[in-house]
Amino acid sequence: MNLLRKTWGIVIAVIISSCHSATFDTISPDGTLKVGVVTTKDGDYGKAAFVVHYKGDSILFRSELGLETDAQKFAGNLRLKSVSEPKSVIDDYRMITGKRSHCVNEASERVYSLENDEGQTLEVTFRVYNDGIAFKYGLKAISDEEHIINEYTAYALPQGSKRWIQQYDPGYEKFFPLSTDGKLANRPEVDLWGYPALIEPRDSVFVLITEANIRRGHCGSFLYNGDNRDNYQVRLGDKKLAFSGVWESPWRLLIAGSLADITESTLVTDVSDPSKVEDTEWIKPGMVSWIYWAYNHGSQDYQIVKEYIDLAVKMKWPYDLIDWEWDVMRNGGNIQDAVKYALSQGVKPLVWYNSSTNWIGPGPLFRLNKKADREKEYKWLSDMGVAGIKVDFFSGDSVSTMNYYIDLLEDAVKYKLMLNFHGATIPRGWQRTYPHMMSVEGVYGAEWYNNTPVLTNRAAEHNATLPFTRNVVGPMDYTPGTFSDSQHPHITSYGHELALPIIFESALQHMPDRPSVYYDMPEPVKKLLSDLPAAWDDTKLLTGYPGMEVVMARRKGDVWYIAGINGTNEPRTLCFSLKDLSVAGKKITLFEDGTDDRSFAIEENLPLSEDEMTLEIKCLPRGGFVAVIK
Template sequence: MNLLRKTWMMLVAVMISSCHTETLDIVSPDGDLKVTMEPAEENAYGEAAFSVDYKGGRILSQSQLGLETDTQKLVGNLKLKSVSAVKRVTDDYNMITGKRSHCVNEASERIYSFENEVGQTLEVTFRVYNDGLAFKYGINAVVDEENIIREHTTYTVPKGARRWMQQYDPGYEKFFPLSTDGKLTNRPEVDLWGYPALVEPQDSVFVLITEANIRRGHCGSLLYNGGQRDSYQVRLADKQSVGDGLWESPWRLLIIGDLSDVVESTLVTDVSDPSKVEDTEWINPGMVSWIYWAHNHGSKDYQIVKEYIDLATRMKWPYDLIDWEWDEMGNGGNLQDAVKYALEQGIKPLLWYNSSTSWLGPGPLYRLNKKEDREKEYKWLSDMGVAGIKVDFFTGDSVATMNYYMDLLEDAVKYKLMLNFHGATIPRGWQRTYPHLMSVEGVYGAEWYNNNSILTNRAAEHNATLPFTRNVVGPMDYTPGTFSDSQHPHITSHGHELALPVIFESALQHMPDRPSVYDNLPEAVKHLLSELPTAWDDTKLLAGYPGVEVVMARRKGDVWYIAGINGTNEPRTLRAPLAAISVSGKQMSLFKDGTDDRSFAIEENIPLSDEETGLEIKCLPRGGFVAVIR
């Protein structure tokens, strides 16, 4: 009798749970993505959690929700108090920079209100898009003193799932090695990971984990998997305090789908605050000549600075960056002379600054930290004719640093200065809110050929991983296009290097090599680099897999630029289907690997027709190509 009663009770509980869960689900507009909310009373672990299904298959299970403060414990045994009706949310906006000029996305939104044992409430807002999901926390805090937040969000990925994750580093300058157990092969003790993190929970289904819409008073976060290697808890990078009234977290993001869904997604900017800048005529993406890579201390020397201004003139690039130590410039001229010379050539100068918060080595120092000093410096730059600044050496993801980024951006609007952050955190949507944020380093880039020999043998695989990880979330100042060698050699081919300024998105694309190297490139290659856009109307991933290969198509106006790279040490044929691109009646110019890795094979004015189904390009080891269709 007891057994029958238990069986009957379990059956009723399952029926109620199934019915209840059905009402709690939230589904993407196209029906492919579903989030199932699991309150503590319906969860075997006794905690509020959610699971994610994609095209009918479970890809993430029992991912925990919750926040805790000094005065509120909103984690674990939370009961569901209420659920809002499903609301349709549409994001429709234009971008000056980035992978797409007109961004449109649509989501289903629900707000889940949870309550703890003493009646304190946690609201979780979920949006489910066709290309992923976003959620954020909201709490009402009434406190008389600092109240510290600790987040308990935990993403649980399937055991053995492939993942490409970067060991957490405040400058986000590490590799994204492939792992299946949540550990680094050479450093198994590492348990802190930075965004974005790419996971393949099922064959050909991917999840990119990141965050967006950091506002004033927020810190950034990272991922921790020290307890269980397949569970990644969100850890705040700093003491995050909340005062009286409503507090909201940044959006936690999971971009989901096949690799093209991930790479082409604009979810990071979709959920970020709209532009705060009304007049944007002064914000202009473009190519930049850059002195540092070949001449570490070159900005001290007026004559070398002039050489890079002249390079920009010959290459028809709009900008030249005068890097660190310009305040010590000599050998025939000073900074004012260099800026005047650039403007006379029709080149807009950009200047480097030390943020003066981390490494206090090269100068100028302490010119931007205080508002009154910053406004004075910005006015001086604007009056001289400087178009923008690169600010370097920040101190990670703390609240103070995030506020400092926003101080720099907001005060720059009045003086019409574009900004580029180096030694900095990754983009989290500010490229929409502050459209004069042109680029961010936050990547292990070509600059590292100057520092040690590690990049030489890993660059090809690394370059073929970045389009699926770091560059998905926003502009990436990798400084591509190194055709010669710096302090340490590169073994990627010329075709590979030429492909990188197309594959890597950055509104200011810094070209780092020596003037003599660009001067000696084939005329057709110089012409391509002289007209290459740095912001795009559309982006499509045509083929690829992390660390192996990538073929990317980007459109500006009615011209398509297709670029591919081989991330392996063996010859490889890259295939680019053209079904998504209208090519009939157009012509193609093709730049690919030559007979060796330091030469090109170039074909121009190749007619295309409706019968063209795709490209097949044979690449050298670590090779690549660029095709221009117009």
């Protein structure tokens, strides 16, 4: 092996010439994570792969790299041409929304140049952070218009690894069932899977697979394991991606470490483009009263719409969402009357729209698809005083759909409209690039109590899985806090339901229940719901395991909100330490399960001493609690 160092501008590369396999490692700043890129085969050319080590032990095996266009192929015919010297990359930025207001992360970055047997070059940039790994492809076109037709990235898991992955669904509304064989118990033929995918390759060591920084011209992707159940290959949402000049893929992400490392990570936004919005004063997270859950067609009725505006007033929530079918509102008023009434009460209205790309059902329809129509609608809304819109029923992860999301976001800035996407793909970092993207559904949420009976018996386990899967990657509009029943009952406790608006992060937190239910809550519960923030300065996982339990602490200012849930059907004691929160000498108010699942046990303003930093909270089956420390 001959190693020759050459300087290309400011890039120092290691030039490799060998007929044997070669490995050059990229190591996280703290030395915890290590990635090696390997080429193997007898002779100069072969497959290119990467291996991942955590604290010295392998957690991902030889995971293939590669890409193919209609003019160039980089798969099975590659050798490592050069490797840049490591450089430090530091992410330091502020967020208006999310799990942390000040995000700081550091990585070591290297660029691996892979050459195929035609002399063409594919660059793979790896960044290794203390809490994960990001990599992306870079490719120069050799024709005026070229098309990406395949990506060969494949994540190779140790056999028998525990995994929590949802079956791929364009709206990302599925459960995350535990598996050790890469199959669904009731549907073994399923082989397409959506992000994020949580893996436990070793005891107490986890990897969350996802992607980030979708730009205009990108499609989303998902995972396929039909050929090998422990090998998850990246499949693109479009069969052909046109490009010219230089093309870069989105970042492929592996968040890695303990469950605390997973849940507290901001890696999805760390690698995403900085904010494109200069004036952000109009972007305000907050609680929202929401009409749909209890009254499916309620936005047709002006009088019911007013009841939810009045609810926002009494609960001191800043927003009210007027949902689908407002374009046929009757019974004493129309949408203009409803907006005017909300504003007169000091409540900012949000308004629902159909994306008109997937289900051409309830209206209003076709008002946002073309730029001229969209700008006209945005101006009308802004002039009326509407603060934001919810856009629903998108059509998957294609380039055209991704471009439509970006069109909606970019045109909304001029009119100072916040956006919430429903029936939509999962967040992939746009919450940083477009900070007025406040929330995304992309989850099997409480709305499903209105659709089928399935959620009733699975909700507790599902709710205790989401903090380690879907909600890690960005805001999640689950619509938590369903104390009463709609078409199908809930069997989670009141304590469990009260915990969800804290455990689940969403910059617009939609409260779905009937006004009378909130009015009948004990006064301390009403005050808690009135005071709840919807964006946080810090987030910490205090304890948990997917599907079993979770205790999450979130801080706003100098107040810590702690919430925990039992995901099992048996009584459970949640044990956790407050030591890392620095709360000795402060006072704690506890909202625990009462004598039955429809009551609370409340203790207020209890002093916390230095020797009381470990709490044990007894929960009912499917129970939960909230603690406020200030």
